[in-house]
Amino acid sequence: MVTILDTTTEKRVRHPEKAHRPDQEVMRKPDWIRVRAPVSKGYSETRALVKEHNLVTVCEEAGCPNIGECWDKKHATFMIMGEICTRACAFCNVATGKPLALDQSEPENIAKAVVKMGLSHVVITSVDRDDLEDGGAEHFEKVILAIRAASPLTTIEILTPDFLKKPGALERVVAAKPDVFNHNLETVPGNYLTVRPGARYFHSIRLLQRVKELDPTMFTKSGIMVGLGEERNEVLQLMDDLRTADVDFMTIGQYLQPTRKHHRVVSFVTPEEFKSYETVAYAKGFLMVAASPLTRSSHHAGDDFARLKAARDAQQTKAGGE
Template identity: 50%
Template sequence: MATKPLQRKPEWLKIKLNTDDNFKDLKNMMRSKTLHTVCEEAKCPNIHECWANRTATFMILGDICTRACRFCAVKTGLPTELDLQEPERVADAAAQMGLKHCVVTSVARDDLKDGGATIFAETIRAVRSKVPFCGVEVLIPDFMGDEASLQIVMDAKPDILNHNIETVERMSDHVRAKAKYSRSLELLARAKKMNLDIPTKSSIMIGVGEEWDEILQTMDDLRRHDCDIMTIGQYLQPTRKHLAVEKYYTPEQFALLKEEGMKRGFKHVESGPLVRSSYHAHEQVRSASQTSAP
């Protein structure tokens, strides 16, 4: 794939790194329990802020993804193992951290019959067992459109069902690998039909070549499929081998997108240059709950 040089980031994308004792303790704990976090694997720009506050997004099912999306820094290849004890270790870590809201995501595991849905469900139950008052949000892959796999996750009753549509329809095949725009929308709609009481959530990254009207259309598409929460963030090129940044949006433009989303009926919209799907996740849930209140 042709590559472009990394662009100089605007001032509003520059962050101060903070590797204090909380950050170091959390990193050591993750290593001791042989756990992965999307914070590290996907080179999230908020890792120092979130880890300093002792929050993290656990990445289950290993650290090798069966897909090779052009935006993602997670390693790709053929996974060699399935760790059946991982749910218990995630729950132990959540308890040790004293989490009030736990986010669990994964690599894509197209090599597994259920796409890893059973491990997701067991992780939800394990966290609930060891940390009863902790909310559990799952950020799932599309399971290749398999309805039975989605049902396994929904039966475990996560507090939030999150699946990222990632980009606008026109750019989807260029940006994502194997995933389909329409299939992502269908998954969100199916989740609502399976359990109307579980809020759904999705995210897009902007700056990969989309037009403003296409972002608004994506909002409309998500709302048409009854998606409750939306997050919008700036795409950042992780390495020169990945998709290049086509545009940096300003904080003012992100604020306008938040307004557009709220006008369309989302219960909460998190929109900003450094926003990622799980950024301030516990605050998103609280805001959405207050919006739903009579």
């Protein structure tokens, strides 16, 4: 009886680790960051498909502001290994707690959804699963292989956790040959203690670098949020760290506070400041940069992948002609 009551409570309290925190001020959003509520037919169809296959999307779980636009176009980012995360990042709206067992039918269900939605490019992310011996690496592998079998022409982008203290996990995921390997730094290193306390900045940098060592042809990608109190010079140094790891694609978006218990928005970065970051990032050598208030890791991922390939081809053509 006690177990049943505890489980019910865990489901009811989305962020039990944040319940004791004092409420943070919620800043009024500027005009450039407003989005319309999703009401389109395409949105409803995508939502029905997700429910039909018992799938979880980061679009819903993280409260993405672009869900209306993306789901209307039949774009969705699937979140595997459940909807409960073992980490408790101060910025994230994904539920925290003790995860359930892995759903062994999930790889096949995701593959079916990819086929039904006619996706030419799919993004697969996950919660952190520190409770699993391999951090969920085998499950990532199974999902990638299932999609390849069902829809061979679909390109696959993965957004992974950091596999901290999980030897061999990264190598297994890279060996499954996703087209894009994304792992987000989320914020500058000086913010990690308060924003991303379960992670280690230089471990994440090293993970991205290791992907390129394992497969130099694989595209790598990473993203951060701004508005968390970072200084401009800290962002520029982070760009240099990513380029040292040979990361191809960087995304920069505005942090939006999910609830009063989450980390507060320190500032709303203007569109002009985002444009400045984009200009500097290209100058530092990134093949692709997406920087705007509503930029998210998987926003426009399919179009961005096509541009990423074109940028590499142009770079290689130029290098071959010199």
